[in-house]
Amino acid sequence: MADSRSSRSEGLGASSPAPAVTRAAAVLEALAESPSGRLTLSDLSRELGIPKSSTSNLLLALEEARLITRQGADFALGRKLVELGAAYLSRLDEVQEFYKYCEQAPTLSGETVRIAMLDGDHVIYLARYEGHPAVRLTSNIGDKMPVSLCSVGKALLAQLHDHDIDSMFPDGMELPTMTANSLKTAEELKAEISTIRQQGYAFEDEESTVGVVCLAVPVPTHGAHGPSLGLSVTALKATYSEEQGALMVKELKELARSLGNPMG
Amino acid sequence: MADSRSSRSEGLGASSPAPAVTRAAAVLEALAESPSGRLTLSDLSRELGIPKSSTSNLLLALEEARLITRQGADFALGRKLVELGAAYLSRLDEVQEFYKYCEQAPTLSGETVRIAMLDGDHVIYLARYEGHPAVRLTSNIGDKMPVSLCSVGKALLAQLHDHDIDSMFPDGMELPTMTANSLKTAEELKAEISTIRQQGYAFEDEESTVGVVCLAVPVPTHGAHGPSLGLSVTALKATYSEEQGALMVKELKELARSLGNPMG
DNA sequence: GAGTAGTGTTCAGCAGATTGAACACCCGAA
DNA sequence: TTCGGGTGTTCAATCTGCTGAACACTACTC
Known part of the structure; x- marks a missing residue:
């Protein structure tokens, strides 16, 4: 990727109120995006355009905070990040309620349901309820799409x-595409969006995985702040029927309404 | 290494190679440990002993990196942490292998199994396999114990x-104790540890939750670096039998051995 | 109203973090 | 052995991020 993201291309000329922190965050991101998850000091220094000596200082500080670990000559993300991520999720009441609802919903309780959050042009999966062992998802909590x-x-x-x-x-x-059915252009996406607005839910027909269909609804954002959440059900195309879909959408919408309501 | 917990106390007098980063990490930790998960700039400044103006700069940089979010006057952990935590977990081959093994193990496949990691004087749960719907754990991935x-x-x-x-x-x-059966003193704990060393596995009899028993084994640490991992099965005391326990320990040990072996 | 206690923001000056060249080290090739 | 390419570390000079008092603001109380 190298140049694709670069929050501050090259010398991060744009002033940050705390440059060291911004750079440290860039280090974490670089490690997260690196295929192997391991980079050397020189790798990071080169990729982020930070002098080696400065990078070394950053890494030492990050290591002391256990945000990264040293493994021989390589650096990798540290376990403290799991803690912090979990702390974030544990504060999201929506996740707790999500599980409770899924367990007792007549149709959804037997399906594979997920709750996700919008993050820029990606979606992050926050939690997964698995009522249907036949559908094994390859995606994990925290994954991006x-x-x-x-x-x-x-x-x-x-x-x-x-x-x-x-x-x-x-x-x-x-x-970006993953199957023959994936939307290919911005225009297709926008057409799809207007359909979704009309019918009130989104449908995915083998667009990310062959043989798999998905239904999703947004959670109405409560108040001004807070991230946008969404719910989805995943099913095998082979066993999916429209009536079943209608039932699932109905329950998804009910859950979404209850999550969107601050009073639970 | 020197003194590990110097970052606390007050003015973090110990010099860090990148003070801003160390302080930023302290901010994240403070937010994670705060009961409500939300703190104001002044709260953080006061609690961490950092001047308000500096704290403001840190928070701006952290917010830009989406490691924290602003919610009105409060600051809270940001969603990027979920991503980073997930990135850490996805790199742990052990977690993937853990799931695979549980699914096909004769006894464990029907139980609630977890893999955890030692982190100071706490344990962090990394993943959970749920083969037994009757046992609903309240703990989530990333939780500390x-x-x-x-x-x-x-x-x-x-x-x-x-x-x-x-x-x-x-x-x-x-x-710290949670039930009447919890170990109460360091001496009790050390006695228990020598028992564990003799029999090769740990047993927990309603020490954290009434009605629940647990069995656990450590994963032999492979090579020098890498965190210490452990495996546990949770069962209802009412339905637990010693023979079943023996079977589960056997499979846990087998999984532990395979995880400890770098060759998978 | 004025008063009080809380919030976050500003800015000039100085303490100090950042820097890059030089250094020390390891490994494999010739 | 000596070389070359790779690693990470050191340190004094410099430039810059940090600081603290003063500020602006809101929301209460009286």
């Missing part, structure tokens, strides 16, 4: 204003 | 050198 490739992503996009969508996906932009 | 209160914790302690245990739990120290 491009918005255009999953039903939750599209459902969450549909909630945004058009100008936000346009700035994220300017006309003519090509989208 | 005092070592003395769970079987995995004790199993992992038993692997440490005596002098390390002594420095963590000096004689006379009182331990």
Whole structure:
């Protein structure tokens, strides 16, 4: 990837109120995005454009905080991040309620349900309820997915204003694809979004995984702040029927309404 | 290494190679440990002994990196931490292998099994396999537990050198308790540890939750680096039998051996 | 109203973190 | 052996991020 993200391309000229912190965050991100999850001091220094000596200082401080670990010559993410991530999730009441609802819902309790959050042009899965052992998801909690490739992503996009969508996906932009059914262009995505707005839920037909369909609804954002959440059910296309889909959408919407209501 | 817990106290007098980073990490930790998960700039400034203006800079940088979020006047942990935590877990091959093994193990496949990691005087749960819907655990992935209160914790302690245990739990120290059966003193814990060393596994009899028993084994640490991992099975005391326990310990040990072997 | 206690923000000056070249080290090739 | 390419570490000079008092603001109380 190298140049793709670069929050501050090259010398991070744009002033940060605490440059060391911004750089430390960049180090964590670089480690998270690295395929092997392990990088040497020199790798990081080169990739992020930070002098080696400074990088060394950052790494020492991060290591002391256990945000990263040293493994021989390599550095990798540290276990403290698991703690912090869990602390974040434990504060999301929505996740707790999500589990409770799924367990007692007539249709959903037997399905594979997930709750996800919008994060830029990706979606992060926050929790997963597995009522249907036949559908084994390869995705784990915390995993990221491009918005255009999953039903939750599209459902969450549909909630945004058009100008936000346009700035994220300017006309003519090509989208990442995973199957033959994946949406390929920004135009296709926008057409899909208007359909979603009309029918009130998103449908995904083998767009990320062959043989698998998904249904998703957004959780109405409560108040001003707080991230946008979405819910999805995953099913095998072979056994999926429209009536079943209707039932699932109904329950998803009910759960979404209850999550969106601050009074639980 | 020097003194590990110097970051606390007050003005973090010990010099860090990148003070801003060390302080930023302290901010994250403070937010994670705060009961409500939300603190104001002034709260943080006061609690960590950092001048308000500096704290403000740190918070701005952390917010830009999405490691924290602003919610009105309060600050809370940010969603990027979920991503980073997930990235850490996805790199732990042990977790993937753990799931695979549990699914096909004759006895364990029907039980609730967890894999955990030693982190100071606590244990962090990394993953959970749920083969037994009757046992609903309240703990989530990433949650922390005092070592003395769970079987995995004790199993992992038993692997440490005596002098390390002594420095963590000096004689006379009182331990946190959750039920009437919880170990209460450092002496009790050390006696338990020698039992564990003899029999090769740890047993927990309603020490953290009434009605629940646990069995745990450590994963032999492969090579020098890498964290200490442990495995545990949770069962209802009402339905637990010694023969079943023997079977589960056998499979746990087999899984532990395979995880400890770098060749998978 | 004025008063009080809390919030977060500003800015000039100085303490100090950042820097890059030089250093020490390890490994494999010639 | 000596070389070359790779690693991470050191340190004094410099430039910059940190500081603290003063500020602006809101929300209460009286």
